[in-house]
Amino acid sequence: MKKGHWTFLSNHGRVILxxxxxxxxxxxxxSRExxxxxxxxxxxxxELEEAGYIARHKEGxxxxxxxxxxxxxxxxxxxxxAIGEILKAIGPAVR
Structure with a gap:
């Protein structure tokens, strides 16, 4: 991201999205995306896991x-x- 360029979501918001x-x-x-x-x-x-926002499940x-x-x-x-409201409002990725 270019210097001085900002977004509406925080880094935590981007990762959870x-x-x-x-x-x-x-x-x-x-990290790449x-x-x-x-x-x-x-x-x-x-941090998200510790705060209860996500759960990590290991398979292999x-x-x-x-x-x-x-x-x-x-x-x-x-x-x-709730965070689900934000995730729902943004919707699925369009690629």
């Missing part, structure tokens, strides 16, 4: 992610809304 569309994705792929560092993606996933050597859409947004201005 990507996981909602690609629950079987590797951290390397998430979200334009975040691999370490940054790993940290965000750990792969991780799969489940999002808990009923979880509330975190900021006081948004907390009456």
């Amino acid at each position: 990507y996981l909602s569309r690609n629950p079987e994705s590797t951290t390397e792929h998430i 979200t334009e975040l560092s691999l370490r940054g993606v790993q940290k965000i996933i750990a 050597r792969r991780n799969y992610y489940t999002i808990h859409p009923e979880m509330p947004m975190r900021h006081q201005l948004e907390k009456e809304h």
